[in-house]
Amino acid sequence: MKSKLLLFSALALCSATVAANDYPTSLYVIGDATPAQWNSDDVIRMVTVEEGVYEYTGDLTEGRMRFVTTYDFAPGYGPAMASTVVGDNLNETYLELTTGSHELEFRSDYTAPDKSFKVMAAGRYQFRVDLTGETPVVEVSDATDLPDQWATHSEAVYAVGSATNAGWAIENSIALHETAFDSGIYQGSLYLNTADEGAELKFMVMQKWNNRMYVAAVSGTSVDAVGEYDLKYTTSGDEDWKFIVNIEGLYDVTVDTKNLKMTISEPQVSFPEQLWLVGPAVGGWEFDNNKVLVNSGEEGVYSWTGDLVQGELKFFAGDNFGAVAYGAESNMTPLQEGVLNVIMLSNDVDNKFNVLSTQEGNYTLVLNLNDMTLEVVKNGTSTAVDEVEVIDWVQESYGIVSEQARAMALYDISGREVVSVNGTLLPFDGLRAGIYVFVIETTQGRATHKIVIR
Numbered sequence: 001m002k003s004k005l006l007l008f009s010a011l012a013l014c015s016a017t018v019a020a021n022d023y024p025t026s027l028y029v030i031g032d033a034t035p036a037q038w039n040s041d042d043v044i045r046m047v048t049v050e051e052g053v054y055e056y057t058g059d060l061t062e063g064r065m066r067f068v069t070t071y072d073f074a075p076g077y078g079p080a081m082a083s084t085v086v087g088d089n090l091n092e093t094y095l096e097l098t099t100g101s102h103e104l105e106f107r108s109d110y111t112a113p114d115k116s117f118k119v120m121a122a123g124r125y126q127f128r129v130d131l132t133g134e135t136p137v138v139e140v141s142d143a144t145d146l147p148d149q150w151a152t153h154s155e156a157v158y159a160v161g162s163a164t165n166a167g168w169a170i171e172n173s174i175a176l177h178e179t180a181f182d183s184g185i186y187q188g189s190l191y192l193n194t195a196d197e198g199a200e201l202k203f204m205v206m207q208k209w210n211n212r213m214y215v216a217a218v219s220g221t222s223v224d225a226v227g228e229y230d231l232k233y234t235t236s237g238d239e240d241w242k243f244i245v246n247i248e249g250l251y252d253v254t255v256d257t258k259n260l261k262m263t264i265s266e267p268q269v270s271f272p273e274q275l276w277l278v279g280p281a282v283g284g285w286e287f288d289n290n291k292v293l294v295n296s297g298e299e300g301v302y303s304w305t306g307d308l309v310q311g312e313l314k315f316f317a318g319d320n321f322g323a324v325a326y327g328a329e330s331n332m333t334p335l336q337e338g339v340l341n342v343i344m345l346s347n348d349v350d351n352k353f354n355v356l357s358t359q360e361g362n363y364t365l366v367l368n369l370n371d372m373t374l375e376v377v378k379n380g381t382s383t384a385v386d387e388v389e390v391i392d393w394v395q396e397s398y399g400i401v402s403e404q405a406r407a408m409a410l411y412d413i414s415g416r417e418v419v420s421v422n423g424t425l426l427p428f429d430g431l432r433a434g435i436y437v438f439v440i441e442t443t444q445g446r447a448t449h450k451i452v453i454r
Contacts, residue, residue, distance in 0.1 A: 033063030
């Protein structure tokens with residue numbers, strides 16, 4: 001695989017391999033031929049048969065329909081061969097629905113062509129969407145004798161409110177995921193706080209503001225201890241009865257939408273798969289998959305190697321600001337070599353580490369959630385270069401090749417060098433599959449990439 005990287009004054013970390021296809025967790029049916037109509041809040045969730053394959057069986061009326069990946073009109077998929085214009089909108093076309101196989105085209109956003117199927121004859125149909133091949137396709141079948149096939153529950157509910165780290169920012173609301181497909185039971189960990197008097201909590205069916213939510217069954221219900229509390233599903237703003245939270249700490253939360261119960265329990269010891277490093281010291285307050293601490297092989301221990309510049313940083317257990325966060329014991333603690341203490345942050349405690357201008361450079365950070373420590377190792381000065389340069393390099397099954405390289409090296413996620421060469425071929429001989437930090441040196445300087453060896 002050939003990769004090109006533009007090096008600017010700040011280091012850019014990139015993946016040197018194409019990751020496994022990131023198929024959407026769910027696929028939905030929308031359109032006036034379906035029970036959902038053109039209401040994005042009512043899209044119908046297809047059954048996930050296997051990763052990247054989805055099925056829906058149900059009655060359709062005359063009208064149009066297509067597939068979306070979220071509770072919105074885009075992104076999604078429509079028939080690639082759609083060509084008949086809808087009204088006067090040249091961007092909106094349809095293909096008459098027939099049984100058989102149809103190629104699909106991905107619609108990335110609202111500006112992309114809006115292609116849909118047009119159901120000419122009301123009837124019962126089965127759709128099997130397969131995104132795993134080189135070209136996405138849908139198989140359409142007559143389903144006269146088949147039972148309904150769709151999910152009746154969403155894949156997550158979203159905790160929001162002043163009692164959570166998300167506050168009332170719906171985009172940061174914290175997902176509690178279903179325990180099994182279409183189970184209607186959702187679980188996750190929430191850091192609850194009482195920073196605000198009368199701190200509130202409720203659960204949205206979607207990660208956007210609408211009137212589909214789970215709230216307290218009785219107005220003014222207080223959460224004073226672990227235990228079980230009655231829920232109510234409502235679409236009425238007059239019944240927007242939030243829980244009043246009077247406990248603080250990390251808890252396991254279960255939302256059972258079938259039996260309408262919320263259970264709060266003491267947390268089981270579990271660790272996230274990875275941590276996100278966020279802040280101006282690593283480029284800004286955004287979640288970048290190249291700024292991820294990965295598991296080092298020991299449960300609860302995570303490592304990252306890369307450049308840090310002047311500025312603040314902290315760690316998140318998810319890729320959103322509502323996730324559990326970790327920072328310093330006191331705000332603006334200087335990041336320096338050695339072992340530093342780490343605490344879990346909350347709405348009223350937001351202590352960040354601070355990289356001083358004199359401490360900029362290339363670091364390996366090892367965060368241990370077992371003993372809540374951060375080991376800091378400075379590897380040297382920054383690998384960033386000032387001059388723009390294009391570096392060509394190829395990752396093959398046997399190693400990395402770059403005609404521009406003067407030297408190359410691989411480091412494991414703990415920062416230990418595992419192989420290095422002064423030349424244009426870096427072999428993979430004897431290396432285990434896993435994530436490595438690849439350092440390449442040219443006449444213009446050094447650059448660092450994260451790669452995966454499979």
